[in-house]
Amino acid sequence: MYDVIIIGAGVTGSAVARELSRYRLKTLVLEKEEDVCCGTSKANSAIIHAGFDATPGSLKARMNVEGSRMMEALSKELDFPYQRNGSLVLCFQEEDIPKLEVLKAKGEANNVEGLEIIKGDRIWEMEPNLSKEVKAMLYAPTGAIVCPFKLTIALAENASINGVEFAFDTQVDKIEKAENGYKITAGSKVYETRCLVNAAGVYADVFNNMVSSRKLSITPRKGEYILMDKRAGDFVSHTIFQLPTAMGKGVLITPTVHGNLLAGPTAEDVPEKDKINTTAAGLSKLSAQAELSAEQVPLRMAITSFAGLRATEKGGDFVLGEAEDAEGFFNAAGIESPGLSSAPAIGVYLAEQVAEKMKAEKKTEFRSERKDIPCVAQASPEEIRALIEEDPAYGNVICRCETVTEGEIRNAIRRPLGAKSLDGIKRRTRAGMGRCQSGFCAPKVVEILAKERNISPLELTKAGGKSRLLTGVLKDNGSDCERGEK
Structure with missing residues (x-):
């Protein structure tokens, strides 16, 4: 039994997870994709809106302005651009x-x-x-x-190091009210929780409508x-x-x-x-x-x-907070623009409500800071020398367009909630985001991924699921290829 389960590991779900990790709660994030930041959070304008467009008095207006004001300090605390x-x-x-x-x-x-x-x-x-x-x-x-990938990943990593669990490739099929909370069915697995946070993006109406008579339409x-x-x-x-x-x-x-x-x-x-x-x-x-x-x-x-x-929810505003007829079910629904700008404030808003509901105590050992992967492209010559002295892989450039090194790619794989796919590497390091769009660096990234994960390159994907990068071998080079080794 979990105290809190969050559905969705986009920027909103990750922000809620990070804020809930301040409390003594057993928290789990369920995500249907293979990584964080795989839905709306990975494909947006990357804008932190000032807040002049939202209707005064709306939740959009409040969360936008509060989130915008929080963002600069948060970027320094969690080390994202x-x-x-x-x-x-x-x-x-x-x-x-x-x-x-x-x-x-x-x-x-x-x-x-x-x-x-x-x-x-x-x-x-x-x-x-x-x-x-x-x-x-x-x-x-x-x-x-802002960088939406780095923001979302930073929130999720910080939540993880503070004790929040993440389950990927876990698509929620059904939510049922139970005696002490909710029962969540995801394939063959069943999870139980006292409180549930619905941060499922375009699917948030589907999950709300499973338990609440106040129907949402997204x-x-x-x-x-x-x-x-x-x-x-x-x-x-x-x-x-x-x-x-x-x-x-x-x-x-x-x-x-x-x-x-x-x-x-x-x-x-x-x-x-x-x-x-x-x-x-x-x-x-x-x-x-x-x-x-x-x-x-x-x-x-x-x-x-x-x-x-x-x-886009038909009511036109964010839907935030506990559903009136579903105790312990908290919505973060209809989070369209300015959702990215609002995420830090939504995280605080919902975490405080959940913590109050659970009568949860704050941790004294919460770790608020997190460091990103060292970026060779932006480092000074002195910083680059120091990185190479510590790990020579930081001197081996893999992505020429963005000057991303083997050391950065390894770091991205080995971190908390590390990259498992080509897109996971791309969002964390920018390898493949340059002019050639992975044309030159993809084979080397695949080689590093396979070796680090100790799997065959044939098992690797572009973005999880069925997006296999390779379909077979033209020439048998022996068992080394099957193990993903050089």
Whole structure:
């Protein structure tokens, strides 16, 4: 019997897990994929929103602003990339300037700091590449960018070292009320828990509706993105939005914390909860919308495209807290944008409710800090020499595009909740995220993964499940290959 089970190891579930690890509770996270950060958390805009768009008084507004304020300190505590670059909302028609004023007033009601409407030549002094059609823009200096993979992994790793258990490849099939809590069936396994936290993204309505008469309805909203090369990374310095519509904040253009340029997302409601394919029509629409914001957006420097799903609940707000008719069942449902920005605050909000419900005591031995994998690409010559002296593998470059070494890849595998797949390595180290998109480094990464995990390369996957990288052997090199050894 567990005290708490969390369904979902995305950024929200991982944030709740990390905050619950402060308490003397037996906690388990169930995740249907092979790793953390495999759903919405891995395919989004990587934006920390300032909080000017959410309706004042809503949970979205509260969690967004609180989460945004927590993020910088959290990035230092858990060692993940974060940069406060500010955001701009563009207005292209004189008659729409009052809409910027409304947005500014909403932000001020939400206690967003430093909002300012900018007109005239200052527009292009701040961003020279913006369209000459821009008539005014709202400036939010507290807007920021972050690495969503590193954030989610950092939260989960810290939860793990503080005692939270994780079960991957564990898809929940059924939840039933029990005498002392809930019984959760996942394949042939049955778990029992006193409290349950539902952080299942686009599937959160399914699990809520198994136990509560207050039915939720989540529509997946697909957003397609284009990621451009680092040569385009300085095209803009702020995150550039257009005036929002009922379908969201629209297509943005933003630098990333890793030096790339990102454009997206589109917004298309889809019936399938796992439809994350890109389309020619979607990417064409994205390109046209991006080019409204700026002149000569370097879309020809695209190195990849991808799509993600946002969990849009019909009520329009986050659904947080204990269900009225399901004692001990806590929802974190409808966590669409600004979910990434809100995650730290949601973690605190729900963990405090669960701890109060369980009358749990705080630990005195909680470890709040965590160090990331050393990054050779960003290290000084002195730091690189020190790393190589400690482990010569840090001098063996595997991914040339991103300058990722064998030492970093080994570290990613050996860490708490270590990488088990090619994508797991990619999210932790950026090996394969450069211009060639794994074209050169994948075979070496496969070799290291197989050796470290002591398995055959034939067993390795791109992203868990049935995504096998290799289907067979052309030439028998003996038993060494089968063991995954050189």
